[in-house]
Amino acid sequence: MEWLKEFREEAQRRSVRPEPEWGRGAQLEPAVIKSVQRFQVGESGAGVNLIAKADPRYRQAVELFVAEEQNHARLLAELLKAAGSATIHKHWSDTVFVWLRRALGLRLELMVLLIAEVVALSYYKALKNSGDPLAREVAARILADEERHVPFQCDQLRGSFPGVKGKLVAGGWRVVMAGALVAVTMDHGRALRTLGVTRLRFAAEVLGRFEEVVADVHGGRTAPVATRPFRARPRTLR
Numbered sequence: 001m002e003w004l005k006e007f008r009e010e011a012q013r014r015s016v017r018p019e020p021e022w023g024r025g026a027q028l029e030p031a032v033i034k035s036v037q038r039f040q041v042g043e044s045g046a047g048v049n050l051i052a053k054a055d056p057r058y059r060q061a062v063e064l065f066v067a068e069e070q071n072h073a074r075l076l077a078e079l080l081k082a083a084g085s086a087t088i089h090k091h092w093s094d095t096v097f098v099w100l101r102r103a104l105g106l107r108l109e110l111m112v113l114l115i116a117e118v119v120a121l122s123y124y125k126a127l128k129n130s131g132d133p134l135a136r137e138v139a140a141r142i143l144a145d146e147e148r149h150v151p152f153q154c155d156q157l158r159g160s161f162p163g164v165k166g167k168l169v170a171g172g173w174r175v176v177m178a179g180a181l182v183a184v185t186m187d188h189g190r191a192l193r194t195l196g197v198t199r200l201r202f203a204a205e206v207l208g209r210f211e212e213v214v215a216d217v218h219g220g221r222t223a224p225v226a227t228r229p230f231r232a233r234p235r236t237l238r
Helices: 002-016 030-043 050-052 056-082 092-102 106-127 133-157 163-196 199-219
Strands: none
Touching: 002 133, 030 056, 030 092, 030 163, 030 199, 050 133, 056 106, 056 133, 106 163, 106 199, 133 163, 133 199, 163 199
């Protein structure tokens, strides 16, 4: 109920928040445009499968979570438009990611989703350092949401895999993360360099954040939401 309240409050803030000044345009390097296009595809899912798997208590919050992700896709599409570029309809990485998620039950789907969320934290942090003001604003808005999405998903998974089973699941989770990280750094490496982040630095940051998530989920933490990893108070973005 606490998360549902927070998602509703954020939806209200979003409804009255002024749009970025799209008319001023954006100047993005070709490598960054291609990278943003691929992330935009990943943000644009309808979340039907995830919503269908959720129980009634969790479903309401998931629906609002999906709405935030769809808003991310909209913001990225507008950023691309401002840069004189179009969105793309699909990308192999998103196809594989969606297939993997849908092939699993709710808990394992959330684990795959958390991998994407942790990668997104570092990606939008890098985009926030772009030399383009509009790109920085869009990245800041999305990053503020992602910083809430990670602890939200951790809450749903915490304590799901106790004991030895948890250690085995954590090991497999790390393997999947490693594979995803290799794909991301190879696919977006040129854009990251343009944004001033090396592949090695990006990978190290992602893995560091991921280990915090693993400790949170499998360590059985029961701290209040406000003190959990990645917690960030919603902030007004102008």
